[in-house]
Structure formats: structure tokens, C-alpha cells
Amino acid sequence: MLPWIKLGEAVMPGGGAMTLMQRGTEFSIMSGVITLMNSRLSNSEVQLANLSAARIGTRPKARILIGGLGMGFTLRAALACFATDSEIVVAELVPEVVTWARGPLAVLHGTSLDDPRVRIHQGDVATAISGGQPFDAILLDVDNGPDGLFRPANDRLYNAAGLAAARAALTPGGHLAVWSSAPDARFTKRLKQANLQVEEVTVRARSNGKGERHTIWIGTRPGKPA
Template sequence: MIPWQKLDETTMPGGGPLTLMQRGTEFSIMSGTIGLMNSRMSGSEEQLAMLSAARVGKRPGARILIGGLGMGFTLRAALSAFGPDSRITVAELVPAVIAWARGPLSPIHGASLDDPRVTIHEGDVRTAIGAGKPFDAILLDVDNGPDGLFRPENDRLYSATGLGNTKAALTPGGHLAVWSAYPDAAFTRRLGQSGMAIEEVRVRERSNGKGARHLIWFATKPGR
């Protein structure tokens, strides 16, 4: 078996280490011994964008915020699923992740970062939520679930106050979508108390419909 090779390592602001690993044509971004994303497992991140686009529909000039660049699976799916007049902001806190996208991970990202519809916000997604509103959809994939496991400050995103701020940044009928590797009943309750319509969708980890089951919450703001 081909051994894993460490390509680079960085530290998340206010969090722990991030390591970029490669084995043949496979890449992995890890926090310690925990794999955060893998180039062979893109299905649920792609569904995050495609299911959001289906909910936005044909709104002209749709404005989308993606929290977390990662390996770019959600961004590339969003570029395919949203209209040619859409505007997509990607908030990425870790500068090295953006550098990896233009460096060793460029075969995966392709030209997505250079698409004229795309703006990169290098910083906290909470800042991007407040600065760029209103959005028709806010897609969050910055943790393995709705808690700040790797960056405690991210807990604020999923608190009642954080959800209220996100709701305020949505257009009427716009939605928040949160990706998670696991269910979270407490978060479901908080979403339900936000005054938005809640839906939970199970999706598969791999694009071929196999692998672990992940969860996406959709919370839609009243109005149209």
C-alpha cells in the first residue's frame, strides 16, 4: 500500500493543527488523527450545494455564501447548480487552505476560484454573514457538526444568537443549510426555535451513493 505523505501543516486561528496529506492521487485534510475531508468522499458536500440550489430555484442574481472552502466540493457543485448570474462568496478562515487550493490541491479545485462569480472572503464566516447580507442561501460546512469541535469560537454560529444573526442575513424565503457528519437533537431544537421552517435531509458520503450517512439541516426564513 502506498504510504501517506505529509505535504504541509498549519494551525487554525483559535483552533488546532491542520495537516494536508497525500497518498497517490488521494488527498486528506486532517486535524490531529481525525480526517476532516478526503478527496474520495465528496458526495454529501456536493449535495449541500445542489439541494440548496433546488430550493433557491430561478431567483435572478442569487447571492450565496459558502462557509468553508475545504477541497472545494461544495463550491464546484454550486457553480454548476446555481445560475450564470449568481454571486458566490466563499468564507475561509485558514489562509493555508486557500493556498493549498491553488497549489497541491489545484487538480481538484480546477479553475473554480477564478470563476468571475466567486469572491473569496479570507476570514471568519460570522464576519462574512454580517458584511455581505442579504443572502438567498448560507451554506455552512466549517465543522464536522453544529459545534465548534476544532475551533471553540464556532460554537457562536450554532447558538440561538448566532442563528438569529444568520436569519437576519437571509432574504425572505432564503435558507440556511448546515452540513453535519452526525445528528444533533439539541441543534434541531434550537433551529426550530428560530422561527424558520426546518427540514432534515440524509445524504450519502460518496458521490456514488455509498458510504456513511451525513445530515443537512435546511432552515428557511418566512417570506418569498
């Protein structure tokens, strides 16, 4: 078996160290011994964008916020399924993750960061949510889920105040989509308490329908687009 090779290291603000590893054509971003993301297990990240786009439909000039660049699977799927007049803002907290996207992970990202629809927000996704301009969709994949935080400050994305802020940042009929490695009944309840219409979708980690089951919540703000 091929050995893992360390390609880079970064420190998450308010969190721990992250390392970029490679084994043959496989890449992994780790936090200690915990795998944050792996290039072989990308289907649920792709489905995060696909499920969102299916609900946005043909809405003109849609604005989409993606929380977490990662290995770019959600971004590339979004570019493939959202309209050509859409705007996609990617909030990434760790500068090195963007550097890796243009360096050792360029084989995965391709030219996605150079697409004219894409804008990188270098910073916390919470600041992008509260930035003042509404979004038609907010896609969050910055933790292992509401109960699997990579840094304590991220709790503000999933608590009552954070969900209220996300709802306020959505256009009528817009939605918040949240990725998680596991279901969480308390978070489902919290979404409903935030006056969002909630769907809970189970998706597989692998594109062949195998692998672990992951959860995607879609919380839609009631109303019709302007």
C-alpha cells in the same frame, strides 16, 4: 499500499494544527488523527450545494455564502448548479487552505476560484454573515457539526444568537444549510426556535450511495423573495 505524504501544515486560528496529506490520487486534510475532509468522500459536500440550488431555483442574481472552502467540492457543485448571474462568496478562515487550492489541490479545484461569480472572504464566516449584505443562501461546512466543533469560537454559529444572526442575514424565502457528520435533535430544535422552517436531509458520503450517513439541515426564513 502507498504511504501518506505530508504536503503542508497550517494552524487554525483559535484551533489546532491542520495537515494536508496525499496518498496516490487521494488527498486528506487532518487535525491530528482526525480526518477533517477526504477527496474520496465528497458526495455530502456536493449535495449541500445541490439541495440549496434546488430551493433557490431561478431566483435572479442570487447571493450565496459558503462557509469553508475545504477541498472545493461544495464550491464546484455550486458553480455547476447556480445561475450564471449569481454571486458566490466563500469564507475561509485559514489562508493556507486557499494557497493549497491553487497549489497541490489544484487538481481538485480546477479553475473554480477564477470564476467571475466567486469572491473569497479571507476570514471568519461569522463576519461575512454579519457583513450587512443579505444572502439568499448560507451554506455552512466548517465543523463536523454543531456538536463537533473544530475550534470553540465556532459555537457562535450554532447557538441561538448565531442562528438569529444567520436568519437576519437571509432574504425572505432564503435558507441556511448546515452540514454535519451526524444528526443532532437539539440543533433541530434550536433551528425551529430561531423561526426557521426546518428540513433535515440524510445523505451518503460516497456518490455511489454508500459510506457514512451525513446530515444536512435546511432552515428557511419564511416569506417570499422581493
